[in-house]
Structure formats: structure tokens, C-alpha cells
Amino acid sequence: xxxxxxxxxxxxxxxxxxxxxxxxxxxxxxxxxxxxxxxxxxxxxxxxxxxxxxxxxxxxxxxxxxxxxxxxxxxxxxxxxxxxxxxxxxxxxxxxxxxxxxxxxxxxxxxxxxxxxxxxxxxxxxxxxxxxxxxxxxxxxxxxxxxxxxxxxxxxxxxxxxxxxxxxxxxxxxxxxxxxxxxxxxxxxxxxxxxxxxxxxxxxxxxxxxxxxxxxxxxxxxxxxxxxxxxxxxxxxxxxxxxxxxxxxxxxxxxxxxxxxxxxxxxxxxxxxxxxxxxxxxxx
Amino acid sequence: xxxxxxxxxxxxxxxxxxxxxxxxxxxxxxxxxxxxxxxxxxxxxxxxxxxxxxxxxxxxxxxxxxxxxxxxxxxxxxxxxxxxxxxxxxxxxxxxxxxxxxxxxxxxxxxxxxxxxxxxxxxxxxxxxxxxxxxxxxxxxxxxxxxxxxxxxxxxxxxxxxxxxxxxxxxxxxxxxxxxxxxxxxxxxxxxxxxxxxxxxxxxxxxxxxxxxxxxxxxxxxxxxxxxxxxxxxxxxxxxxxxxxxxxxxxxxxxxxxxxxxxxxxxxxxxxxxxxxxxxxxxxxxxxxxxxxxxxxxxxxxxxxxxxxx
Amino acid sequence: xxxxxxxxxxxxxxxxxxxxxxxxxxxxxxxxxxxxxxxxxxxxxxxxxxxxxxxxxxxxxxxxxxxxxxxxxxxxxxxxxxxxxxxxxxxxxxxxxxxxxxxxxxxxxxxxxxxxxxxxxxxxxxxxxxxxxxxxxxxxxxxxxxxxxxxxxxxxxxxxxxxxxxxxxxxxxxxxxxxxxxxxxxxxxxxxxxxxxxxxxxxxxxxxxxxxxxxxxxxxxxxxxxxxxxxxxxxxxxxxxxxxxxxxxxxxxxxxxxxxx
Numbered sequence: 065x066x067x068x069x070x071x072x073x074x075x076x077x078x079x080x081x082x083x084x085x086x087x088x089x090x091x092x093x094x095x096x097x098x099x100x101x102x103x104x105x106x107x108x109x110x111x112x113x114x115x116x117x118x119x120x121x122x123x124x125x126x127x128x129x130x131x132x133x134x135x136x137x138x139x140x141x142x143x144x145x146x147x148x149x150x151x152x153x154x155x156x157x158x159x160x161x162x163x164x165x166x167x168x169x170x171x172x173x174x175x176x177x178x179x180x181x182x183x184x185x186x187x188x189x190x191x192x193x194x195x196x197x198x199x200x201x202x203x204x205x206x207x208x209x210x211x212x213x214x215x216x217x218x219x220x221x222x223x224x225x226x227x228x229x230x231x232x233x234x235x236x237x238x239x240x241x242x243x244x245x246x247x248x249x250x251x252x253x254x255x256x257x258x259x260x261x262x263x264x265x266x267x268x269x270x271x272x273x274x275x276x277x278x279x280x281x282x283x284x285x286x287x288x289x290x291x292x293x294x295x296x297x298x299x300x301x302x303x304x305x306x307x308x309x310x311x312x313x314x315x316x317x318x319x320x321x322x323x324x325x326x327x328x329x330x331x332x333x334x335x336x337x338x339x340x341x342x343x344x345x346x347x348x
Numbered sequence: 349x350x351x352x353x354x355x356x357x358x359x360x361x362x363x364x365x366x367x368x369x370x371x372x373x374x375x376x377x378x379x380x381x382x383x384x385x386x387x388x389x390x391x392x393x394x395x396x397x398x399x400x401x402x403x404x405x406x407x408x409x410x411x412x413x414x415x416x417x418x419x420x421x422x423x424x425x426x427x428x429x430x431x432x433x434x435x436x437x438x439x440x441x442x443x444x445x446x447x448x449x450x451x452x453x454x455x456x457x458x459x460x461x462x463x464x465x466x467x468x469x470x471x472x473x474x475x476x477x478x479x480x481x482x483x484x485x486x487x488x489x490x491x492x493x494x495x496x497x498x499x500x501x502x503x504x505x506x507x508x509x510x511x512x513x514x515x516x517x518x519x520x521x522x523x524x525x526x527x528x529x530x531x532x533x534x535x536x537x538x539x540x541x542x543x544x545x546x547x548x549x550x551x552x553x554x555x556x557x558x559x560x561x562x563x564x565x566x567x568x569x570x571x572x573x574x575x576x577x578x579x580x581x582x583x584x585x586x587x588x589x590x591x592x593x594x595x596x597x598x599x600x601x602x603x604x605x606x607x608x609x610x611x612x613x614x615x616x617x618x619x620x621x622x623x624x625x626x627x628x629x630x631x632x633x634x635x636x637x638x639x640x641x642x643x644x645x646x647x648x649x650x651x652x653x654x655x656x657x658x
Numbered sequence: 659x660x661x662x663x664x665x666x667x668x669x670x671x672x673x674x675x676x677x678x679x680x681x682x683x684x685x686x687x688x689x690x691x692x693x694x695x696x697x698x699x700x701x702x703x704x705x706x707x708x709x710x711x712x713x714x715x716x717x718x719x720x721x722x723x724x725x726x727x728x729x730x731x732x733x734x735x736x737x738x739x740x741x742x743x744x745x746x747x748x749x750x751x752x753x754x755x756x757x758x759x760x761x762x763x764x765x766x767x768x769x770x771x772x773x774x775x776x777x778x779x780x781x782x783x784x785x786x787x788x789x790x791x792x793x794x795x796x797x798x799x800x801x802x803x804x805x806x807x808x809x810x811x812x813x814x815x816x817x818x819x820x821x822x823x824x825x826x827x828x829x830x831x832x833x834x835x836x837x838x839x840x841x842x843x844x845x846x847x848x849x850x851x852x853x854x855x856x857x858x859x860x861x862x863x864x865x866x867x868x869x870x871x872x873x874x875x876x877x878x879x880x881x882x883x884x885x886x887x888x889x890x891x892x893x894x895x896x897x898x899x900x901x902x903x904x905x906x907x908x909x910x911x912x913x914x915x916x917x918x919x
Binding site: 078079081084087088090091092095098099172173174176177179180181182183340341344345346 | 361419420421422423437439441444445447448449451454455456458460461465468469471472473474475476477
């Protein structure tokens with residue numbers, strides 16, 4: 065039958081692996097941008113809630129600095145303003161798929177669908193949220209401008225630091241995405257995924273520079289932060305832009321991000337196989 | 349060479365057991381009691397390429413579990429299973445590209461966007477060359493006549509329309525094996541017919557093998573020449589639908605309205621049906637006469653009730 | 659009063675419903691523990707760099723933290739679930755059932771849902787308040803305690819009005835689900851004395867989103883900072899806001915009933 069023959073011919077032709085992965089990322093990102101334009105109002109509402117967090121920190125620490133003679137730990141209100149305004153940008157960049165999303169996905173029965181597609185679902189999640197960055201960044205511009213006018217940031221920036229910053233924010237995105245994907249896989253094993261996630265958020269708040277620049281944290285937590293991946297999701301990209309780092313420090317930081325991405329990816333690969341096996345014993 | 353080879357397939361679930369009440373709940377915090385459920389218990393069959401096979405069984409019979417094992421979502425506890433030469437639970441890429449699973453009432457397409465955009469995503473996932481993809485897509489859209497539906501956001505479609513676009517989305521990569529789990533559930537009669545006709549068309553056009561589960565007899569009657577009946581995890585019958593009727597309900601019902609107002613219903617073996625009818629007509633004055641096959645539903649119920657393996 | 663009786667009926671129903679899900683208690687308790695933990699850690703960090711924030715000491719801010727947690731608990735237990743339900747019902751056209759009941763619609767809409775397990779936050783907040791107040795040692799008498807409770811209830815009332823006004827907005831703008839996100843972020847401003855915020859932010863947080871009145875004022879009662887003028891202002895504001903909320907609600911409801919007819 066000619067149709068079957070033609071179909072058989074179509075069956076055999078596939079695109080190459082690398083090209084198709086890039087194609088997949090491009091397609092997914094395009095899809096999510098389209099979707100985001102539909103939900104503008106909701107995104108604005110979410111953004112206002114999100115900006116409240118750094119604004120509060122900014123005001124609190126600046127007030128303390130002013131009360132303590134202009135600066136604490138060598139950081140003055142100008143530096144705090146710069147830190148938290150860039151924080152907002154970095155925060156937008158590191159929003160990613162959370163264990164809550166995993167729970168929803170399993171509950172709705174969509175995970176089974178993903179297990180039967182010839183592509184690892186992590187690519188979808190990373191591409192999806194990566195695509196979202198573009199409309200969000202467009203929204204960030206007026207917010208960034210507004211905050212700058214209100215709080216007078218002081219930047220110590222060089223051309224190299226800008227370049228490193230632009231790379232580092234994507235590095236931060238990947239470090240956090242892979243880390244949260246690992247946490248998300250815990251939902252295969254337990255229904256208490258949200259508790260694990262909230263504990264993670266606590267650790268992140270204290271050890272990533274999300275709450276305040278790490279220089280102001282007690283020494284023991286600075287040591288801890290140095291060996292954990294959190295610092296590379298907030299503190300490093302922010303300080304890369306505004307902290308006046310040396311070239312060596314900047315490049316070393318990028319190296320650390322790469323290290324954590326590689327370690328995370330390897331762990332995902334191993335843990336995924338085990339988790340899917342466990343899930344396939346029971347299924348949904 | 350059979351496309352699907354199943355031998356002694358078994359699936360056992362360990363289910364936590366708990367009674368109601370406060371005390372039992374507290375106890376269960378410390379010591380869990382487990383119960384074994386044999387969802388699928390030693391099933392064997394083989395399916396040739398191009399067949400359309402229906403899995404029949406009441407709820408909880410094990411047919412969806414069997415289908416999930418065939419598609420690779422569950423791995424079996426025992427027995428051997430091969431589809432397209434692959435072991436499904438290995439979920440090899442080559443296998444996943446040649447099959448598709450459609451579950452009634454589950455959405456895999458993007459909710460907020462037109463179906464066409466989701467089709468694009470599938471093109472990228474299955475690595476389909478653009479021109480081949482476009483041709484297949486347009487053929488399928490034409491076959492199901494959903495040209496105007498694919499441009500509307502999926503959330504704006506009715507249940508039946510959503511099912512149609514979901515089905516097209518899952519066939520864009522021209523799979524050789526289709527696993528359909530309750531594909532017409534919740535749809536109105538017209539839509540059910542539409543989906544059935546489409547599956548038959550797809551099978552004819554592309555030579556794909558179709559395995560479907562349903563508890564709508566109409567699905568099976570319309571599409572499947574071969575039926576596998578599963579109950580309590582065991583295979584009760586495997587063969588042609590006609591043979592099923594013949595084995596489990598080898599009778600016909602004769603209903604006659606007599607001149608004196610009485611209505612007689614006789615159940616006679618099929619071979620004797622014509623003789624019985626002739627005698628009835630000869631010995632009584634008959635105003636109205638109907639000779640019927642028992643409804644398939646009754647036959648199936650009889651099969652389930654018998655519970656004995658074929 | 660009828661409203662009170664109705665409130666108890668709903669409370670009992672909600673409690674019976676939720677008591678089935680014992681697991682949710684542990685979830686809520688864990689979250690409450692985390693909230694308190696984070697709050698205290700942040701306070702410790704702040705006070706490792708200073709001894710006074712805008713004139714407030716560590717123990718005084720502990721009281722503020724406690725009040726914020728307590729009020730937050732009241733919101734997530736009794737206010738937010740109702741308002742969320744209201745916006746959902748408006749979106750799905752299910753409000754009509756409510757309107758045919760012989761009770762006042764605003765009462766029904768505000769009382770029918772109770773998330774009993776979230777009251778763990780109220781408890782943890784109260785404990786933090788007690789600890790903080792003890793350390794402040796501002797000489798707690800009956801007057802202060804009564805003022806505190808009264809102002810707390812006033813604060814809860816103000817937050818209720820704010821939420822109801824926003825939820826009433828759903829009669830016009832259908833998509834209000836971002837409310838929860840917005841709230842979580844903005845309510846955090848209540849942990850710190852409003853004096854630290856620049857002028858425009860301070861005014862917004864006092865009058866636009868009445869966090870200043872709701873959180874700081876009751877805290878002032880326990881830390882010896884309360885002035886009668888503030889109490890008068892708070893009460894006056896509550897009366898005005900309450901009246902406006904009632905009017906706005908009925909306005910929205912009339913429009914809704916007209917629209918769906």
C-alpha cells in the first residue's frame with residue numbers, strides 16, 4: 065500500500081541528535097514566551113510580591129548601616145542598594161521548576177506521558193523556564209529603573225565584570241534548576257516533598273546570599289557556604305557585577321559554577337534511573 | 349514475526365492495608381501491614397503487525413495494568429514481554445519513537461496554547477524532519493477534520509474536541525504501535541463513532557498495530573476483530589469476537605407475539621433456531637416474530653461471571 | 659448575635675472536615691516551625707550588627723515578629739481561604755447558590771471556610787509574642803494586655819477588609835489568583851518597624867495595605883510605646899475602612915447579580 069510505504073519512508077528519516085536538541089530548546093522557549101504574553105496581569109501581580117522581598121532587606125540593612133555610622137562590614141547603603149537591585153534581576157533569572165510543580169505533574173498524570181517520550185523531561189523544564197526569562201526581563205526594566213531612582217545604588221563595574229555577569233546569571237539558573245530538579249525527584253519517593261523543599265529554601269535563604277551579602281554572615285556559615293552550591297545561585301552573580309572582583313576571582317567563580325552544574329547533572333543521571341525504576345514499580 | 353510477544357506476564361502490587369479509625373491509624377504509623385494484589389496473573393498472547401486487538405474486562409480486571417506494561421510505564425513482576433523486539437520497560441529511545449500511548453481523559457498538549465503549537469513541540473521531541481512532519485500533520489488533521497480546532501487554545505475545546513487533537517498530537521511521529529486506554533471514555537455517541545472511524549482509518553492507511561482497552565462494547569465491536577478478555581488478572585478468552593459469542597452464548601432468543609395476546613420468549617441453541625422458528629410458526633398463530641442474538645454485553649457478563657480461563 | 663452563631667457553625671464544620679487529615683497538622687506544624695526559625699535567625703543576624711533598629715531593640719522586634727506571625731496565622735486560617743473561595747466562585751459562576759440563602763451574603767462569604775491546621779501559626783506567633791514581651795519587661799498590666807488583644811482584633815479586621823476589597827475586585831477583573839503571591843511578599847514588610855521605610859512606602863503600608871496598623875500598633879501596646887492618639891486613629895480608620903468595605907461589597911454584588919440575571 066503506497067501510503068504505508070510512504071509512511072515507512074517517513075519513519076526512517078530523523079534529524080541528528082545535537083541539532084535536534086538545540087531545535088527542541090528553541091521550540092520550547094518560543095512556546096513559553098507566547099504563553100507568557102497571555103498571562104501578563106498575573107505576572108505583574110507576582111512580580112510585585114517578588115520585589116517586596118529584596119526591598120525589605122534593602123531598607124532594613126541600609127537603616128542599620130546608617131545607624132552604625134554609615135556602613136557595616138564595609139558595606140554602605142549605596143552598596144546595599146546595588147546589591148539588592150541586581151538581586152532582583154538574578155532572582156528573575158533563577159526562577160525554575162520546583163518540587164511543587166513535580167507534585168502537580170504526578171497528580172495530574174502527566175509524568176507518565178513524559179516517561180514515554182524519547183527525550184529526558186529535564187530538557188523541557190530547563191527550556192521552558194529559560195524561555196520565560198525573556199518576557200520577565202522586559203518587565204524587570206521599569207522595576208530596576210524605579211528601584212534605582214528610589215534607593216541610589218553605587219556600582220563598581222568593569223566591562224569584564226559585565227560579561228562575566230551575563231554568563232554567571234545563566235550559570236546560576238542552571239545550578240539552581242538542576243539542584244531543584246534533584247529535589248523534585250524526591251517526590252518519586254515521598255509525599256512529603258514540600259517539607260524537603262521548604263527546608264531547602266531555608267538553607268538557601270541563609271547560605272546563598274539571598275538574605276544578605278555573605279560577608280555579613282557569621283564566619284562558620286561563610287565556610288559552609290563556600291562548599292555548598294547555594295552561593296553560586298545568588299551571591300556570586302550579584303557580586304560579579306557590583307563587587308569589583310579581580311579577573312582571577314571572576315573566572316574562578318565561573319569555574320565553580322561549571323563544577324556544580326557538572327556534578328548536578330551527573331547526580332541527576334544516576335538518581336533518575338533509580339527513581340524511575342522505583343516509580344515504574346507502582347506507577348500512576 | 350509477532351509484533352507483541354507476551355508470555356506468563358505477571359504484575360503483583362504490594363498495597364498497604366489499613367482499617368478505619370483512630371487506633372488503627374496510630375498503629376499503622378508504627379507497623380505497616382501489606383497485602384499482595386495480583387493485578388495481572390500469568391497472561392500469554394502474541395499479536396501480529398497490523399492487528400487491531402481489544403482488551404475487554406470489568407474495572408480492576410488488569411487490562412490497564414497490562415497495557416501499561418506493554419507501553420513500558422510499569423515493569424512486570426514476572427514473565428516475558430517484548431514489543432517490536434524491545435523490552436518496553438527499558439524505555440529505549442528507539443522503542444519510544446515507534447509507539448504511542450493515549451489515555452482517555454488525560455491531556456498531554458499545552459493547555460493554554462493552540463494545538464498546532466503543541467504539535468510543533470512534538471515535532472522537536474521526535475526529531476521529525478520539517479517537511480515530513482508537515483505532511484503527516486496535515487493528513488491527520490484532514491482525516492479527523494479538525495482544521496478549525498487546531499488554532500484555538502486547547503482549554504477552549506470541548507471534551508470530544510480535545511480528545512481529537514490529543515489523538516492527532518500523539519500520532520505525528522507515525523508510531524507503529526498504538527496503545528489506547530479507554531479512548532472514548534466520557535465522549536458523546538457521535539464523537540465515539542468519529543474516533544473509532546479514525547483509528548480504523550489510521551490502521552488501514554499506515555498499517556499500525558492497535559491495542560485498545562475499553563469497557564464500551566461498541567468500541568470493540570466496531571474496531572476489533574480479535575478480542576482478549578481479562579478478568580481477575582487472568583486471560584479468559586483470546587480470539588475472534590464472533591467466536592466469543594459462539595462459545596459463551598451459543599443461543600438465540602426468539603420472541604413471538606401470539607394471536608391470543610400472549611408473548612413467548614424462547615432461548616434455543618443457534619443450530620436449532622431455524623427449526624424452532626419453523627415449528628413455532630406452524631403450531632401457533634403468530635402476529636410478530638423476532639429472532640435475536642443475545643446482546644454482546646450479556647455475553648461478556650457471562651464470560652466474566654464464569655471466571656474460568658479459556 | 660446571629661453572626662457569631664453562624665461563625666461557630668462554620669468553625670465546627672471546618673474543624674470536623676480537616677481533622678480527618680491528620681497529616682496536614684504535621685505539615686502545618688513543620689511550616690510554622692520553619693517560619694519562626696527563619697524569623698528568629700534573621701533577627702539574630704540583624705542584631706549581630708547593631709543594637710537598635712530605628713529605635714527598636716531586639717526583644718521589641720521579637721514582639722513585632724510574633725504579632726506578624728499571629729496575624730499571618732489568622733489570615734491563612736480564616737481570611738485568605740474564604741477570599742480565595744470567593745474569587746474562585748465568582749470565576750466559575752457558583753456564587754448564585756450563596757445568594758439564595760437567607761443569611762447576609764457577606765457573612766456567609768467571609769465565614770464558610772476555615773483551615774483549622776493553619777492556626778498552628780497563631781499559636782506559634784502567640785508564643786513568640788509572650789517570650790518577646792517577657793524580655794522587654796515593659797510592665798504588663800491588664801490595661802496593656804486588653805489593649806493588645808483589642809488592637810490585635812482590630813488589626814485582623816483591617817486585614818479582612820483589605821482582602822475583601824481585593825476579592826470584590828474579582829467581580830470586575832476575573833483573574834485574581836496572583837493575590838496569594840502578592841500577599842506573601844508584601845506582608846513580610848510587617849516584620850520591621852514602619853519607621854524604616856521611606857515616606858511613600860510608609861504611607862502605602864499604613865493606609866493602602868493596612869499592615870502598619872495591623873502589626874505595629876498591637877506590638878506598641880506590649881512594648882510601652884502606645885499612644886492614645888494612635889489608638890484613636892486606628893479605631894477611626896477601622897470604622898471608615900469597614901464602612902467602605904461594606905459599601906463596596908454590596909456595590910459589587912449588585913453588579914454581579916445584575917450581570918448574571
